[in-house]
Amino acid sequence: MTEQKPLPRAFSDVFRNDETINVYSYIRFSSKSQSLGFGEVRQLEQINRFFEQYPIARLVERYEDLGVSAFKGKNLKSGQLARFVERIKSKEILPNSLLLVESFDRISRMGGYDALELIISIIQSDCAIYTLFDNRLYSKRKKDSSIDISLIQNILERANDESRAKSERILDAKKRNREKGEKGGIITKQCPFWISFVDDKFVLNEHSNAVKRMTELCYEMGFQSIAQLLNKEKHARKYTSSTVSKVLHKHAIYGSFLALKLDENGIRNVFNKEIKNYYPAVISEAEFHRISAKLQERLDPKFSGRKAEDFRNIFRGLAFCKCGSTFRFHKQKNHYVDLVCQASTFNNCEYAREKKGVRHRYFLIEDLFMMYHKQIPFETILVKSDDIKMLEKEQQENAGLIIAKEKALANNFSILEKSSENSQKYILSRIDEVSLELDELKKNQYELSLRINNLYITDKTSVHTHDVYKLLLSENGRIKINNFLHSQKVKLIITPVKKKHFSIDIFHADRLIDTIDVANDEYTARLKSHLE
Structure with a gap:
């Protein structure tokens, strides 16, 4: 059993021995893979040991940001720490409060005055902070706190430097990997289920036939109906509507590898770089854009809920x-x-x-x-001469390219808001370039529509009830x-x-x-x- 101890001497300046200390604990680690790993277990053990040693302390609430980075302050924008800070501002924190953390780098790794200002604002709100790794107490009630401020700043700057160096190493490694992929090298052996890595190269496997069928059926059938038909055809695996949807949205079906980076919520969905011809293709890029245009059309609420097996109306x-x-x-x-x-x-x-x-x-x-x-x-929908079919195919491909360019434009605007002044010049020129390409595609779309309509007028007489x-x-x-x-x-x-x-x-x-x-x-x- 852990020996119970009196509170550290520094506590006597801040809390009376007969007062209950209301503790709010906070743990954080930046990688979700660390969940219940050494980082989380270490912080939990330190917190539990504190309460075993000092029973006068009472845990009021526990805040956790698991898999949340503090390098750019994400935990302060949307994490549990942000919730705790809001409660301090709203004066919802109990008197004699204490924030219990492993170290200041759990709170912030931003560096500079932002992180220091945050921590001082917590202390100034009469919520003391106790760091477990060095057993130090920080409070506005302490007689001499000037040394504490310098110490806090040094800890924060060191944590920021460590995070920056780690971030730069990771970015550099990813950049080298992308360059390797562009030259025909292998970035990662992980690949979509219809592709296998055999003899140091990617090859289509037994599931690629089912993927090809999905791309053929998606123009007239929904995801659920496609999955049911594929399962009736007895392919090498079972399919669900969710699987069909994910496959038809993947750039890998035309052989492309998308390098993505994390957004501000920690979700890997921000486009960074596309490496074409990385995987063996099931369909062409033009065909993929045709499919994208069709799937985009289906997002209209009017087209939702259609199941072929029961559609009558x-x-x-x-x-x-x-x-x-x-x-x-x-x-x-x-x-x-x-x-x-x-x-x-x-x-x-x-x-x-x-x-x-x-x-x-x-x-x-x-x-x-x-x-x-x-x-x-x-x-x-009834009369389709070869000329009409060819033009409609071109129109669908063009519509897919429009969607792709609109996404690229939105992505560039998103990056622009967070870029440095030097980077902004390049991004603005890229926005102008994509905008011109988009205008040209929309002009082509209008001209294709006119040509198709003229051909339909010519063929109209051959339609019968x-x-x-x-x-x-x-x-x-x-x-x-x-x-x-x-x-x-x-x-x-x-x-x-x-x-x-x-x-x-x-x-x-x-x-x-x-x-x-x-x-x-x-x-x-x-x-x-x-x-x-």
Whole structure:
């Protein structure tokens, strides 16, 4: 059992023997790999030993920043230490308080006046600090504290110098590794699961066929559907929607290695350098950018939640009640399927009959729409000459490049805010360069759209209604129609009149193309656009 001792002599200047000392302990280490390693265990043992030796001290709260660097003050911006400092400022700390730390370098490694000012502000708030590694007490109540300030500053400067030297060594090693990779050398033998390191080189393995399938299926199917299909095809491993998503976002599928660095939250996601042709490629870079453009499009909330195996409603996100509410796709026990006004289920639809919801047979709405769809350019998903296919592929690749350049621009602006004056000149020139490239890509995108539209107008006469109906026969076909209608800004507004009487306004790109009046089993198009 640890021998209980009286408080160190220095405590008599600060605390009375009959007073309970309210202790707030703080531990920190900068690498998450140190969790429950020597760094954490050492600090915990020192704190526990202090309480065993000095039972008059009472632990009030324990603060921990595990895997958080103090070199640039991250623990002061968002860590637990920042929370403790805020509590001091708000006067929420108990009287006779003591901050217990291994050393001042646990609090800050920033160096200079910033770190010194922080520690003095804690002490000036009448919260004493006790450093366990040298058993020293720092408090405003001490009779002579001038020596303490010099000592604190020396400790902080030494800690900052150590951190700076370590940071420079790590950065230099990473730079040498990147240069080695650019010359065809190996940075790390770790690689994505579809690549193996064999005989001192990277090669595609048995999983690469599944990755290739993902890139082919992603244009028409969501991540969940792709994973299900791959598992049915019995590839070398099982896949989940999460795995599919991660793979399709990885630059490694076109052979690129991304050197990343930590952001201010300690997450490795800030782009630093790209080394192309580092890995064997599954697809081309242009194909990757096409996929990126498609995945970016899917981030639109209108396209979320589509599962091929249960997708029935081609009007999802497109059909609205006159009251402004959306329609919910509802399958009844009698096998009838309705579109139900969401507001009417809560008695909030002004067009609902008393104690009755607003509902319409789904297949009637679908049939009416298909009868009067002529003004909507379905040829853009049905008629695909070789010229159109080639231009659309180029357009998708261009869209992917636009996304990549926009990300690069945002990354440069982020770096600019934290750079030195000398570095800022280079970064500003890079921003100008990327901005010009982005403008040129957007100009190309507009010109490609015009050329594609002109070709579609030429091919329009070859489209027939039965071609559109063929798409309704499969789940993926219905998803394709729904995607297309969203891209064309098609909208249906249904106005209830009375039982079995209603009207449907069909809009295309915010333009009313027709209104269909329904009375029992009779239908009338007011503008007769289907005859034009």
